[in-house]
Amino acid sequence: MALTPANQDAFFREVDEELRAAQLKRAWRRYGVLIGALVVLALMALAGALYWQHRRAAALDARAEAFDGAIAALGDGREAPARAALGTLAADGSDTYAVAARLTQAGLAQSKGDLKAAAAQFRTIAADTNVPQPFRDLATIRGTAAEFDTLAPAQVIERLKPLAVAGGPWFGSAGEMTALAYLKMNQPAKAGPLFAALAKDKTLPETLRARAVRISGQLGVDGVAAAGEAG
Template sequence: MSDLFGEVDEEMRREQLKKLWDKYSIYFIVLMVLIVAGVAGWRGYQYLESKKAAEAGAAFEKAVELSEQDKHADAEKAFTELAAKAPSGYRTLARLRAAGEAASRDSKAAAKMYDDIAADRSVGGEWQDLAKLRAAGLMLDSASYADMQQRLEASAAPKSTFRHSAREMLALSAWRNNDMTAARKWLDAISEDNETPPGLRSRAEALQALLPPVAKS
């Protein structure tokens, strides 16, 4: 008798499953199709991105070769074209290199290109700071200390990645603009920072030795 009831229960379960399948099978099939299509689309996207990255890498290397051959105009053009169409990883690098190549023909134009990168929040904080530093380096001989201070003071903060170079540029700018108080401030910041690179520390000490003595009160 128990076998009979078991067979009846089994038949009822089969009937219920059949009804569920008849009712919901279309949704299941659609879901499976969407999953397969999604996986295929993702794989296709990954392939295309990988292909773009490989092409951008090859174009970047060719532009670097032009630069190494002192073909700066051609290199600048190649980097500029790459910056317009490359994936994001290469885009910022190409913009920085294009500005570097432009410096050989027009330092003001190159500084403007660096300034544009520094103002572009999409490139990320450290890239922006690097661009600020490069622009300031090109303007060091001509800009006022106030201008350099505006450009670099934030980058000279204690936790900034490029604080050492920023402080050195600010000290040099202050020195060249006869602001010895500001020069001493930045040279002291360099000497008091335990993480200052040895070469930069030596240059700072040499410049510090040229400063006039502090007036005694």
């Protein structure tokens, strides 16, 4: 018996569905194990990432507590345990707490009057490319301050040149040391305008600006007017 058009459509749909079902069965037999393995691997990778993040967060929390404890110990006058904790933090890793511990160690040496050791430690941090740039810049400032009296003025100027920029985050300290270095080189024509620029920068501490006003005035530059413009 011949199929009517309606029956033909139903027949073709049925055949098409059976073909698709057969193709799916063949595909699952061929690739089902592989797909299952990939799903398991993806779940394992996700679990591993979540576990690693948890462990990392826990480790950072522990290091934060250790650093806070070391600073508290220093504040209480318990220097020996503070130094021990700082040493462990500084030696174990290159994260922020390791860098902060190294900076604190150098600061301790400076506070004890061991300027040579402090400057050497600050220089090591400043030269460490694994340390974030803001910390390296801070180490450059602190190290230069520690050995300012023993450095040649030209060395001070060259070292601080990238930081002694008006409007920059380190302009106060770097600009002042650079201006003083120019004075030591008997170059008041370069020192005066720099002191005036410091006096004009209202983001700087008032004590620094007051010094800049006084010295620039002695050098014949109107730092008072510059400070007034800034206000």
